[in-house]
Amino acid sequence: MPEQESELTLSKEAAAAAALLAEKSVVEMPAQEPDQAAEEAPPVSRAEYDQLKAERDQLLDRLARLQAEFENARKRGGRERISDREYATANVIEKFLPVMDHFELALKSSASADQLRSGVELIVKQMEDVLRQLNVTAIPTLGTEFDPRHHEALGSVERTDLPDQHVAEEIRRGYMLRDKLLRPALVRVASNPKQISE
DSSP states (O other): OHHHHHHHHHHHHHHHHHHHHHHHHTTSOOSSOHHHHHHHSOOOOHHHHHHHHHHHHHHHHHHHHHHHHHHHHHHHHHHHHHHHHHHHHHHHHHHHHHHHHHHHHHHHOOOOHHHHHHHHHHHHHHHHHHHHHTTEEEOOOTTSBOOTTTEEEEEEEEOSSSOTTBEEEEEEOOEEETTEEEEOEEEEEEEOHHHHHO
């Protein structure tokens, strides 16, 4: 935020310098129709003219410097945003590296199918813990009412044990990041003929 304030201050100073420059440039006599200009503006002495020209040059120099400072601040802000994004990505990747290590150990293992299954279940639990640390939660599906904002229907199945338009089967789990939908859950929706006929 301080950076935005400095950019705002720079642009205000640049605008003020431009306004002063516009006021001071009125003093210079236009090359066309000198008689008209002499009638409209009061005569200016050479010393006043030189002083106003020097002020104008100072303002132009100040304006150029402010524009350069503003451009540098804008570029610096862009670099900092990229750096922050890279830092956040590295932080997330670091949390998933132990999960990757456990998958590699499972692949190298010569255990039985049941042992591998229980190992993979532990890895999935570890993955869910990492997602929970990152404020990512699974969207509840089975038995809940179908919600098109969070569920994507792949089809319907006829079921009498579930209310109509409730999720009967989860094909792919959906996830939320706090209140933002990352991916909708892919589900099949129950179609209860008893409720439809009533």
